[in-house]
Amino acid sequence: MQKSIDSEKITHLKQLEAESIHILREVAAEFENPVMMYSIGKDSSVMLHLAMKAFYPAKPPFPLLHVDTLWKFKEMIDFRDRRVKELGVELVVHTNPEGVEMGINPFIHGSKIHTDIMKTEALKQALNKGKYDAVIGGARRDEEKSRAKERIFSFRDRFHRWDPKNQRPELWNIYNTRINRGESVRVFPLSNWTELDIWQYIYLEDIPIVPLYFAKERPVVEIDGAKIMVDDERMPKELRDKAKMEKVRFRTLGCYPLTGAVESNASTLPEVIREMLLSRTSEREGRVIDKDQEGSMEKKKIEGYF
């Protein structure tokens, strides 16, 4: 057998990359109106990079969708706008207008109401408005237990609901993309990546990420055991007054009042990866919404949350 290719060169990252590209192309080929969720986090950065590769030299044949709760870190929004310009991709931004009218404020209304209205409800609005038949998301199966069982092409009924007991079998790399009008599919091209794979790939491919992932002196306040960064003056004054400069970074990014920072000296990518490898807690720990209740993500997904 002629074997001029060293098959050992097909590393796990190359295989994951190939699988994700296959999934993205399948979406482009099989759906009329797909969209890619863009949360500005590191997983979204990887997903966008993969989409650029999949359709190179063309641009991805679908827009990015960012659900803006208006409470994201400023640096996230700056990064988003810069990347979109650099890459020449289309971006759709949606904010729940009713939430804006109600003046939803996580410092006043708490994480649950804020998340329900500005995130869950806003996402449903954006999807209904865009009439998207395929919604590409960056969720990974290693993140949370209910995600381990979700398909790569995950069917949603016309109310965006997921039925964990009634999923379509998914075999080989053949994806069933048939749906009726009004129904949709959530597609997760990063399903089989782990947090470490994501970081290694960012390092290997030199993918830009939001600077908040790197340690820096930042003003933070301790709120319910979480280090919350003072990102603007909407944080109540009595809290702002307690702020101290600390060298911190963020392991996940979201709404600034709901995202805890961790003490860290990791200011380069290899240092961040080292910290992650030596750390003994999972990345979602900093997120407030997960700890609300046991099996919380499963409930949220059945209700239509991503």
Next chain:
Amino acid sequence: MAQNRSKATIADDIVGYLKEHENKELLRFITCGSVDDGKSTLIGRLLFDSKTVLEDQLSALKKESKKFGTTGGEIDFALLIDGLQSEREQGITIDVAYRFFATDRRKYIIADTPGHEQYTRNMVTGASTANLAIILIDARKGVLTQTRRHAYIVSLLGIKHIVVAVNKMDIVGYSRDTFEAIKGDFEKMYAKLKGSLRHALGERFEGAATVDFIPISALNGDNVVQKSGNMEWYTGRPLLEYLDTVEIAEDINLEDFRFPVQYVNRPDLDFRGFCGTIASGSIKKGEGVTVLPSGKSSVVKEIVIPSAKRGGGSLATVDEACAPMAVTLTLEDEIDIGRGDLIVKSNDTLQTSDAVEAMVVWMDEKPLQIGREYEIKRATTSLSAIFESVEFKKDVNSWEEIETDTLQLNEIGKSVLRLTREIACDPYLSIKGTGSFIVIDKITNRTVAAGMIIDACKSGEEKRVYTEAEIELNAYIRKYYPEWGCAKIGE
């Protein structure tokens, strides 16, 4: 010890560590066994001992172990594995779940599926992407009916490596005789199984490339990650070391180039690329290719695969690519190519046919209906098909071939499908990527079956010639009464 060493490297030389770890291989495996065999315990142990379980997850697990656990307050690894709330309350896993862990050598994806009979569907799903299968046997019980079922499905799906893990060795006093007896029983059973599959699939069926046996105790960790001091008589590798070292690079077929066209990329008039994932084989720039089923030929101009290291504004290309890479091909000639076409090397002879013989696993509550039109999706080709006949169904426990004219949920049978147009066929046992398909119900849109092509066949039935009036009537019915599921005629 390996753990400590890499910990030190991570702390002192993270860049060196990253370099080393960029070049891991990926191994996907499935675990077959029931809750009683300690399957969840084994997976939990692999995740725990490979440090995949983190502190906050561990404390949540301890809390849950007290609430739901079956281990009297001790950490119940099964709870780590059994994800959904509804399942946890019932104490069983009901679907396929995917788990991940990594060692210094490899990244692993585990397809975790339940072992109960009614879940053949899930096991087939998990097995479809696996390179290796771990079949768990309870040392106290030996080879059971379910072991026969597991071995059958794993072999049917063409998994190249089987590891039989004889679990609960602690309960049988780490007895070598017990282990050897189970090994002997399995080998006898497997030899018979191979004969049975050869009968159904033809002489092409070879069975797994490797079948190995490891005595373990998942609960105590004997021979899982560390070599057990309780079984000095076992001279082989512990399970994790086995997984780390079993040779898998040879499993990739590098000879027969198959490129199902997935998407045509045409940003401007100067570039026309054919995107797809190489299903098998390899291709070089300048090689002659033929497009099937049209039969038109050309030469590969470029293999486009952008990479950060190559980067820059110009096209990033490589001279050669192989399975399972996702690439974009450009050709020297302007020929008509679309999604669903298959690009092969011009010197390859490949049969095209509008009828195939296949093993079919039925996955839906609504049974197979002969003569009804379904959609099948094979690689990137979607087309209509009808089941012309079911030759037999296989009892997955006894391997008996039973006469039938339908297949029910979780049944596996041999069937002839007639397709609405010709496709280039590969037997599943030669090339999985082009030999596998799914069957979709056109009305419910559900995936109702999975199929593995045995071979192209000229169906026994002569092609009937229809009159124009009959064709029009057929078109009318199909248009206005889609719920009748009327098959298309006259092509």
